[in-house]
Amino acid sequence: MTYKSAAAYVVGGLVALGMLASASAPMAEGYENMVGDKKSGYHYSTPATQSIQDDDFNNPSFLWVDQGEQLWSKVDGKAGKSCATCHDAAAKSMKGVGATYPKIDAKSGKLINIEQRINSCRKNNMQAKPWKWESNQLLGMTAFVKLQSRGMPVNVSIDGAAKPYYEKGKNFYNQRRGMLDMSCSGCHVENAGKMVRADLLSNGFSNGFPTYRLKWQKLGSLHRRFRGCNKNIRAQPYKAGSDEYTALELFVTHRSNGLKVESPSVRR
Amino acid sequence: MRNSALTFGLIVCVLLVGSLTGAGAAELVKYTVKDGAIAQSLTGKKGNPAKGRKAAIHRKKGNCLACHKMPVPEQLFHGNVGPDLAKVGERYSEGELRLRLVNSKAINEDTTMPAFYRTAGLHRVMKQWKGKTILSASEVEDIVAYLVTLR
Numbered sequence: 123m124t125y126k127s128a129a130a131y132v133v134g135g136l137v138a139l140g141m142l143a144s145a146s147a148p149m150a151e152g153y154e155n156m157v158g159d160k161k162s163g164y165h166y167s168t169p170a171t172q173s174i175q176d177d178d179f180n181n182p183s184f185l186w187v188d189q190g191e192q193l194w195s196k197v198d199g200k201a202g203k204s205c206a207t208c209h210d211a212a213a214k215s216m217k218g219v220g221a222t223y224p225k226i227d228a229k230s231g232k233l234i235n236i237e238q239r240i241n242s243c244r245k246n247n248m249q250a251k252p253w254k255w256e257s258n259q260l261l262g263m264t265a266f267v268k269l270q271s272r273g274m275p276v277n278v279s280i281d282g283a284a285k286p287y288y289e290k291g292k293n294f295y296n297q298r299r300g301m302l303d304m305s306c307s308g309c310h311v312e313n314a315g316k317m318v319r320a321d322l323l324s325n326g327f328s329n330g331f332p333t334y335r336l337k338w339q340k341l342g343s344l345h346r347r348f349r350g351c352n353k354n355i356r357a358q359p360y361k362a363g364s365d366e367y368t369a370l371e372l373f374v375t376h377r378s379n380g381l382k383v384e385s386p387s388v389r390r
Numbered sequence: 391m392r393n394s395a396l397t398f399g400l401i402v403c404v405l406l407v408g409s410l411t412g413a414g415a416a417e418l419v420k421y422t423v424k425d426g427a428i429a430q431s432l433t434g435k436k437g438n439p440a441k442g443r444k445a446a447i448h449r450k451k452g453n454c455l456a457c458h459k460m461p462v463p464e465q466l467f468h469g470n471v472g473p474d475l476a477k478v479g480e481r482y483s484e485g486e487l488r489l490r491l492v493n494s495k496a497i498n499e500d501t502t503m504p505a506f507y508r509t510a511g512l513h514r515v516m517k518q519w520k521g522k523t524i525l526s527a528s529e530v531e532d533i534v535a536y537l538v539t540l541r
Contacts, residue, residue: 299513301524302504303495313471313502319456320467358514 155329157275157380164384166324171336175388183265183334183386186258186341190266193259199250205263208247212270220268221276221383224372226283233287235368237264237343255362261341265332268385276329276378284372291373294366300357306374309351321390326351327378328371330387341386344371418509419527423496427485431534432492432507432527442536445529452525452533457503461540471502479540487537491530506530 153176155162164172174180195206209215224235227242234242240263241252253260280288295306309318310326317323331344338346345362348370352359360366419432431437446452447462454460457471478487489496493505506525525533 297513299515301512301515301519301522303512304502304504308502316471317467317469318471319469353516356516356519358516 155382155384160325160327160378160381162329162381162384163324163327163389164330164387166322167389171388171390174334175384181334181386181388183332183341183388186262186332187265187269187386188262189258190262190264193263194266199244199248201247201249203248205243208243212266216267216270218271218274220271220385221274222278224278224284224287224368224375231283233284233365233368233372235344235371236267238363238368240264240267256343256346261332261343264343265341265386268332268383271383272385273382275380276375276383278372278375278379280372280376287369287372288376290366291369291371294370295373300352300355302355302357304355306351306370325377326374327381328375329378329381330384330389332385333387333389336388336390344374418507418523421492423489426489426497427483428488428492429485431531432488433531435528435531437528437531437533437535439532439536439539442529442532442534445525446533446536451529452506454533475537475540477541479538482537484534484538488530488534491525491533491537 153164153172155164164175167175174182178184191212193205194212195204197204197207205212220236223239224233225239226232227234227239237255237260240260244250245252253263278284298305298308306326309323314323314325328344331347332341333347334341343362345364345367348367349359349362421428421430421432443462446454446460447465449456454475455462455465455468457469459468459470459474459476461476462468482490490503492507494501494503495505495508504524507523507527507530509521509523
């Protein structure tokens with residue numbers, strides 16, 4: 123596997139040098155998502171997993187994306203509105219938006235991620251019930267909104283009011299926890315590129331979320347992944363959507379700045 | 391390393407006191423660290439190397455293969471976060487191996503390797519594991535007995 127992905131890097135490198143570049147080449151051939159020493163989790167996936175992501179018709183995430191697209195123009199809630207009533211065509215209004223979250227919400231002054239942003243529109247602008255975390259609706263809409271930023275660089279800000287959240291997320295990231303007494307950085311920084319049993323450790327970037335995990339057989343949120351990474355070391359997880367995980371998301375996403383948005387990605 | 395015998399004595403005392411109030415938490419066996427080793431068996435007995443091999447492989451026990459390559463050919467996918475344990479019985483004494491298993495952080499506080507027989511100083515341990523050690527004292531002894539055979 124490592125050998126093959128090394129080969130993929132070489133191919134990627136050649137494309138970057140313009141030696142193999144061809145507009146008609148399928149995405150799989152030259153797809154590359156690296157900046158500086160940052161490499162997307164895509165490059166740690168096996169070629170088999172990569173190929174599922176490479177083709178939108180094979181990528182099961184698009185079942186959820188389709189659902190999100192339908193919900194976009196579906197009227198819901200007491201205000202009798204749909205997302206489209208205010209935001210029109212998502213391809214235009216949502217372009218680039220997903221790449222900048224989590225972000226400080228101007229009204230509440232609080233850090234919110236894209237799921238929370240969507241639910242706040244449902245609650246405040248549509249007078250509709252917020253969607254449950256990890257529901258097909260919220261996953262589908264998140265994936266649909268994020269898809270409008272696919273290929274654009276992740277670009278979250280940690281200035282001003284976001285700074286304290288960033289610091290909080292950073293502390294979380296570096297703190298050892300759980301019965302196995304490990305930190306996120308212990309795996310995703312210090313041991314990236316090494317094998318934990320059958321898993322090749324990536325840098326744990328967030329640029330592909332929501333992601334279709336073969337293990338889950340479902341699209342899943344970044345916070346679900348956080349919970350999994352906490353539970354694997356026998357650490358008490360936080361709730362998806364908790365302030366702790368949103369701050370952690372800001373730190374993790376800031377680490378991912380510059381990488382292309384891949385949502386909805388496919389991972390093992 | 392020399393003063394760590396004292397420090398460990400203190401920590402163990404705290405643990406024993408702590409465990410009196412803990413709900414059903416097993417008492418940790420007291421041990422002494424000297425010269426980078428725990429010379430005495432935690433159970434007072436020699437471990438069983440065959441059982442140790444099983445406990446080392448078991449995903450809910452040692453799960454050593456997560457991070458180490460080991461001479462266990464029947465298992466696929468060995469991790470490489472830590473060194474190959476193939477000849478580890480030649481490199482270290484039994485007492486040194488015991489300390490590495492009980493609390494490798496006493497040797498290198500930055501190591502990724504979990505302390506398999508420790509309950510103190512941990513953050514947000516899942517409820518069902520609170521106050522418990524990853525391995526029991528006799529499992530530690532079984533794995534030590536197994537590691538000694540790796541030559």
